[in-house]
Amino acid sequence: MMKLKKTFSILKTVKRVPAGLMIVPLALGSLIATFFPQALEIGVPFSAAFSSQGTMCLIGLVLFFSGSQFKPSQVKLTLKRGGTLALAKLALGVGFGALFCILFGKEGVFGFPSVTVVVALTSLLPAIYIGLMDSYGDEIDRASYGILNLISIPAVPICVLSFSNSGGLNYMALLASIIPFLLGMLLGNLDTEIRTLFAPAGTIILPFLGFCLGGSINLTSVVYAFGEGLTLTALYFLCNNLPLLLIEKKLLKQRGHASSGFCGIAAMSLAIPAMLAELDSSYLPYVDVATAQIASAVVFTNILTPIITKLVVNRSDRKG
Numbered sequence: 001m002m003k004l005k006k007t008f009s010i011l012k013t014v015k016r017v018p019a020g021l022m023i024v025p026l027a028l029g030s031l032i033a034t035f036f037p038q039a040l041e042i043g044v045p046f047s048a049a050f051s052s053q054g055t056m057c058l059i060g061l062v063l064f065f066s067g068s069q070f071k072p073s074q075v076k077l078t079l080k081r082g083g084t085l086a087l088a089k090l091a092l093g094v095g096f097g098a099l100f101c102i103l104f105g106k107e108g109v110f111g112f113p114s115v116t117v118v119v120a121l122t123s124l125l126p127a128i129y130i131g132l133m134d135s136y137g138d139e140i141d142r143a144s145y146g147i148l149n150l151i152s153i154p155a156v157p158i159c160v161l162s163f164s165n166s167g168g169l170n171y172m173a174l175l176a177s178i179i180p181f182l183l184g185m186l187l188g189n190l191d192t193e194i195r196t197l198f199a200p201a202g203t204i205i206l207p208f209l210g211f212c213l214g215g216s217i218n219l220t221s222v223v224y225a226f227g228e229g230l231t232l233t234a235l236y237f238l239c240n241n242l243p244l245l246l247i248e249k250k251l252l253k254q255r256g257h258a259s260s261g262f263c264g265i266a267a268m269s270l271a272i273p274a275m276l277a278e279l280d281s282s283y284l285p286y287v288d289v290a291t292a293q294i295a296s297a298v299v300f301t302n303i304l305t306p307i308i309t310k311l312v313v314n315r316s317d318r319k320g
Contacts, residue, residue, distance in 0.1 A: 021203070022131040023306060026267075029214025030299070040215050049208065052216035055268065058209040060180045062130060064150060065202040067184025068195055070143045081252055082144025085259055088247050089240065090151045093122035096158045096239045106282065111228065113286040115161060115273050116293045120232050121239055122157045123269045124148060127213065128305055129262035131206050136257040136313050142202075146181035148262055157269075160278055161283070213267040221292040222299050229296020236265060236301060243306070255316035259311035260309040264301035269294050 014020040032039055033052075040051035048054050070078075097118035100108070108114045126148040133141040188195035222229065244259035273290040277283045 017306070019136075021206040022128055025207045025210035026214035026217075026302060029211040030217040030219055031214075033215045033217060034219040036054065037218075050215070052212055055209070055212040055216070058205055058212055059127065059149070062127070062205055062209060063146060063180040064184040064200055065198045065205070066130065066142060066145045067181035068188035069139070069202070070146070070181075070185045070188065071139075072189065077299055078140050078143045078147070078271075079134075081140055081254065081258065082089065082147045083143070084175060085244060085248060085262075086147045086151050086254060087123060088244055089148075089259075089262070090122075090156070092240055092243060093124075094156065094160055096119045097157065106286070110202055111289075112232070112293065113287050113290055115276060115283055116228075116232065116290040117235070119157045119269050119272045119290070119294060120159050120236055120265050120297055122160065123265040124152050124262045125264035125266050125302070125305060126152055126262060127206075127209055127266070128264060128302065129258075130202065131210075132257070132261040132306060132309050134203055134206075136261070137254075140259075141258050144258065146178070149178075149181070152266065152268075157272055158279065161280075216267050217295055217298060219299070222296045224280065225289075225292040225296040228293040229300055232293055232297040233265075233300040233304070236297065237263065237304075237308075245312070246314040257309055258311040259318075260312045261305065262303040263308075265294065265298045267298050267302075269298065 014024045014096075016121060017023055018319040029040075041047055048057070068259075097114075100117045101114045103109075105159050106114050108117060127144055129148060130142065130145045133145070159304050184198070188198065241260065241263045244263060245256045248254045270291055273283070273287045273294070
């Protein structure tokens with residue numbers, strides 16, 4: 001009996017989208033969270049795996065699996081490439097954010113409160129980055145994921161906005177970000193079979209992580225703050241992408257794929273305005289507007305970051 005020819009592949013179609021393993025599930029998750037939010041809250045174990053409840057668990061697993069592929073011989077090069085970009089990103093975000101607070105105070109300017117601008121400028125996209133590096137990067141780029149997670153913790157914008165009330169750097173949050181990576185690195189180097197076992201796990205988790213991140217995005221608020229989100233996106237790329245791209249190309253002699261791949265505003269940033277208001281009630285009046293503006297910029301940057309990265313890589317390859 002003649003077999004029917006397979007004409008459609010879901011996986012191949014998804015992979016045609018830049019960072020599609022992350023972006024497509026993220027878009028699907030945000031659509032469901034907007035129009036059928038109750039569908040994601042039917043209870044565990046479903047909600048723990050397919051809603052925003054599972055985000056931090058999946059990020060911890062990605063950190064662990066990334067660490068399991070990290071080799072001691074890569075430390076020097078990883079610190080040189082990933083560490084340089086991470087420090088530059090931290091300096092840019094904190095520097096521009098602090099300057100905005102000094103100039104305009106909590107109320108901000110042109111309808112943008114300081115909490116919106118600081119949270120946005122200090123944010124980055126390690127989750128999208130790891131998906132992009134699966135296509136465009138190498139082992140060193142993927143190992144840099146752990147370093148980028150260290151500077152993506154909520155303590156960074158909170159310290160900028162309310163240093164005295166937040167008690168400075170949250171060392172426990174720092175440890176919580178680095179320990180899964182170190183545990184994975186320890187096991188992967190004690191036994192190479194463990195490294196081999198976990199090699200595909202990071203890629204397998206990406207669609208689940210994307211869906212969970214999308215579960216925290218309400219597209220209604222994105223539409224409400226469309227203009228503000230577009231402006232915030234332009235400000236973010238101006239203050240982050242351009243200087244980091246120059247650093248990666250001129251100083252590190254790379255294609256620009258890594259800096260372009262993590263420049264964007266993470267969905268987890270949506271929770272930071274409310275977290276800050278818990279620490280300092282004077283920020284409470286700005287929580288709703290800040291969350292809406294950040295949500296809109298999250299959508300724009302999550303869509304644009306893979307596209308920009310692909311353009312940067314293609315342009316570099318043509319020159320090469």
